[in-house]
Each structure stands twice: as C-alpha cells, then as structure tokens.
Amino acid sequence: MASKFNVPLIPLSNGYVIPSLGFGTFEPGVGPAFKNAIRSALDAGYRYFDTAEYYRNESEIGDVLQEYYDAGKLKREDIYLTTKLPHYGHSEPGRHIEESLKRLRTDYIDLYLIHWPTSNKKNPNAEEGIKKEDGTYIPDLTPHIDVWRTFEKYYNDGKLKALGVSNFNAEQLQDLYDKATVKPHNLQVECHILFPQKEMFALTKKLNMAFTAYAPIGSPGRGVFMPKEGMVAGDPLKHPLTLKFAEKYNKTPAQILIRQIVQRGISAIPKSTKAPRIVENFNVFDFELTPEEMGEFDALPEEKRLFVFAQVKNHPWHPFPKDVAEVTGQ
Ligand SMILES: NC(=O)C1=CN([C@@H]2O[C@H](COP(=O)(O)OP(=O)(O)OC[C@H]3O[C@@H](n4cnc5c(N)ncnc54)[C@H](OP(=O)(O)O)[C@@H]3O)[C@@H](O)[C@H]2O)C=CC1
Numbered sequence: 001m002a003s004k005f006n007v008p009l010i011p012l013s014n015g016y017v018i019p020s021l022g023f024g025t026f027e028p029g030v031g032p033a034f035k036n037a038i039r040s041a042l043d044a045g046y047r048y049f050d051t052a053e054y055y056r057n058e059s060e061i062g063d064v065l066q067e068y069y070d071a072g073k074l075k076r077e078d079i080y081l082t083t084k085l086p087h088y089g090h091s092e093p094g095r096h097i098e099e100s101l102k103r104l105r106t107d108y109i110d111l112y113l114i115h116w117p118t119s120n121k122k123n124p125n126a127e128e129g130i131k132k133e134d135g136t137y138i139p140d141l142t143p144h145i146d147v148w149r150t151f152e153k154y155y156n157d158g159k160l161k162a163l164g165v166s167n168f169n170a171e172q173l174q175d176l177y178d179k180a181t182v183k184p185h186n187l188q189v190e191c192h193i194l195f196p197q198k199e200m201f202a203l204t205k206k207l208n209m210a211f212t213a214y215a216p217i218g219s220p221g222r223g224v225f226m227p228k229e230g231m232v233a234g235d236p237l238k239h240p241l242t243l244k245f246a247e248k249y250n251k252t253p254a255q256i257l258i259r260q261i262v263q264r265g266i267s268a269i270p271k272s273t274k275a276p277r278i279v280e281n282f283n284v285f286d287f288e289l290t291p292e293e294m295g296e297f298d299a300l301p302e303e304k305r306l307f308v309f310a311q312v313k314n315h316p317w318h319p320f321p322k323d324v325a326e327v328t329g330q
C-alpha cells in the first residue's frame with residue numbers, strides 16, 4: 001500500500017493526516033505478551049497505534065518502538081501515535097502530555113485526545129481517580145475549554161500534531177468547537193455495524209473533522225463493561241450480513257467489519273493480542289464491498305451502544321445519560 005503509514009490516509013483540516021487503519025492497544029493487565037503483540041503489529045505493517053495514559057502501556061509501546069528504531073527498521077516519522085489525557089488529569093494536562101511524551105519515547109504525539117468528557121478528581125498519591133465505595137469517581141469540573149487551551153499551547157509548540165476528543169456527545173463537541181482557537185481535528189467514539197453513529201459522523205463532517213471508530217468489531221469479550229440487556233459484545237462478528245459477505249469475499253467476519261468502517265471513510269483501530277488475528281485484521285485493502293452491500297449495512301435498524309461508562313454514571317457531564325440510566329435503573 002503506497003502511503004507513508006502503509007494504509008490509505010484520511011486528511012485532517014490542518015493538513016496533517018490520520019491513517020485509516022491502526023492498532024488498538026487496550027488490554028487489561030498488560031503483560032509480556034503485550035510487547036509481542038506490538039512487535040507482531042509492526043511486522044504485519046501497522047504503523048498507527050492507539051493508546052492512552054489510562055491503558056498503562058505507553059512505556060511498553062515506547063520500548064518496542066525504540067527497539068525498531070535502534071535496529072534501523074523504522075524511524076519515528078514512520079509511526080503514528082495517538083494517546084489520550086486521562087479522566088483524572090484535566091486540572092494539569094501539561095504534566096500528562098509531558099509524561100506521555102517521555103513514556104512513548106518521542107518528542108511529538110501525532111494525535112492527542114481528551115479521553116472522556118467526564119473529568120474526575122485525582123488521587124493525590126497515585127496516577128488514578130479517587131474511587132468511591134460504589135465504584136464511581138468524584139467529579140472535577142475543569143471546563144473542557146481550559147484543558148483545550150493547554151492542548152493548543154502544545155500544538156503551537158509542535159509537540160502535538162493534531163488534537164481531538166473521545167466519548168464526547170454532540171453538544172459537548174459543538175461547545176468545544178465553538179470556543180476553540182485550534183478546532184478539534186478528530187473524534188474517537190464507539191462505532192460498528194450495530195452502532196453506526198450516523199449523527200455523530202455527520203456532525204464531524206460538518207465540522208471538517210476526521211472520525212475514528214473504536215470497538216470496530218464489537219469488542220468481543222468485553223461483556224463485563226456492558227450490562228444492558230440486549231447488548232452483547234461481539235454480536236457484529238456473528239451478524240448474518242457479516243457472515244454473508246465473509247462467505248462471498250472469502251474473508252473473515254472481522255475483515256468484513258473493518259472493511260465496512262474503512263469504506264465509510266472512518267479510521268478503524270481493532271485490537272488483538274494474537275499474531276494471526278493481528279495480520280488478519282490488517283488485510284482489508286484487497287477487496288471492496290459494493291455500494292449495495294454498504295447500503296445493506298446502512299439499513300440495519302439496530303442501535304446498540306456497548307460502552308456506557310457506568311463508573312461515571314452520576315457525573316453531571318456524563319455524555320450518554322439516557323443509556324447509563326437504562327443500565328443502572330436510575
Ligand atoms: N476512546 C475510548 O474510550 C476507547 C478506545 N478504545 C480503543 O479501541 C481499540 C479497539 O477496541 P476494543 O474494545 O479493543 O474492541 P475491538 O472491536 O477491536 O475488539 C477487540 C476484541 O476482539 C478480539 N478479536 C480481535 N481480532 C479478532 C478477529 N479477527 N476475530 C475474532 N476476534 C477478534 C480480540 O481478542 P484477542 O485479543 O484475544 O484477539 C479482542 O478481545 C482499543 O484497543 C482501544 O485502543 C476502545 C474502547 C474505548
């Protein structure tokens with residue numbers, strides 16, 4: 001694939017880009033196998049890595065990248081790094097940016113996001129939020145625009161090449177957009193065939209922003225985070241349309257789902273820790289769904305949000321209050 005990051009690129013409003021396919025890295029309990037997954041991804045051709053301070057794996061990613069730089073296999077400019085400000089870091093974004101830069105062993109981050117709109121008080125003794133007995137956090141209402149002003153400073157210094165937000169709803173995104181001097185370049189939210197995010201995607205188009213899909217294959221195995229009845233992680237992989245096109249194109253269900261996202265003009269960041277799947281998920285550029293087939297996915301009636309963020313269910317800035325209320329019976 002003839003592009004700097006081995007996959008088609010999506011242009012950003014500032015002239016920078018985001019690759020259309022990257023490697024998701026959220027894996028609870030990061031162990032030695034994680035570094036091998038990063039190596040497998042690099043060897044398979046991935047150049048774009050999606051991480052976050054919250055994932056506690058930036059150092060491992062930085063270490064593996066350094067190995068490849070030292071071996072002369074890759075240079076920093078061959079790699080695209082997205083990372084995110086944690087929910088307990090809104091009152092001191094500059095410190096968190098500096099620390100991510102160090103852990104990732106780089107002097108710039110390609111894309112930096114506010115991870116959740118719901119910011120929480122930091123434990124003074126640890127890099128985490130303060131959890132109450134009911135498992136929720138204590139809100140910290142630093143205005144998003146205050147956080148953004150620090151992002152803008154680092155952007156103007158060249159340490160952040162593009163800026164964005166994750167898990168914001170339409171009102172939160174529009175409000176930040178209206179106040180920002182450097183307009184957000186990217187929105188990262190849950191997106192797959194059963195939660196296609198048509199309205200948010202249209203809003204980002206209107207605002208000239210790129211769109212990134214997390215959980216593009218429906219995050220199989222994540223049931224514990226998704227207690228709402230009728231919402232089953234992994235369903236997109238088993239959907240009859242996915243299976244029909246997998247058979248027609250001699251592709252796997254995951255490849256059909258990733259292809260569908262990429263063909264919408266959305267950047268997809270599937271995650272796997274297994275080398276064969278890592279390779280499989282990258283091989284989606286040698287076939288194309290027809291407009292009619294894309295239309296069949298587009299016509300699906302389901303709207304199933306998997307990620308409801310119950311750990312911030314009482315936060316006044318919860319982005320999806322209706323969805324979380326349905327989960328908890330509030
Ligand atoms: N901004 C945010 O708030 C969020 C961001 N993210 C980002 O998005 C990334 C992707 O989301 P994620 O929740 O991981 O969901 P995905 O939709 O990428 O699904 C990942 C799961 O699918 C399994 N899997 C991977 N490939 C295949 C395959 N080919 N066939 C069958 N099963 C497969 C993996 O298991 P195995 O590892 O065993 O292969 C893993 O359990 C995250 O890693 C993270 O980087 C995710 C959630 C929230």
Ligand SMILES: O=C1CO[C@H](CO)[C@@H](O)[C@@H]1O
Pocket residue numbers: 026052225307
């Ligand atoms: O990015 C993320 C990865 O997954 C976590 C667990 O569901 C999310 O809370 C978080 O937003």
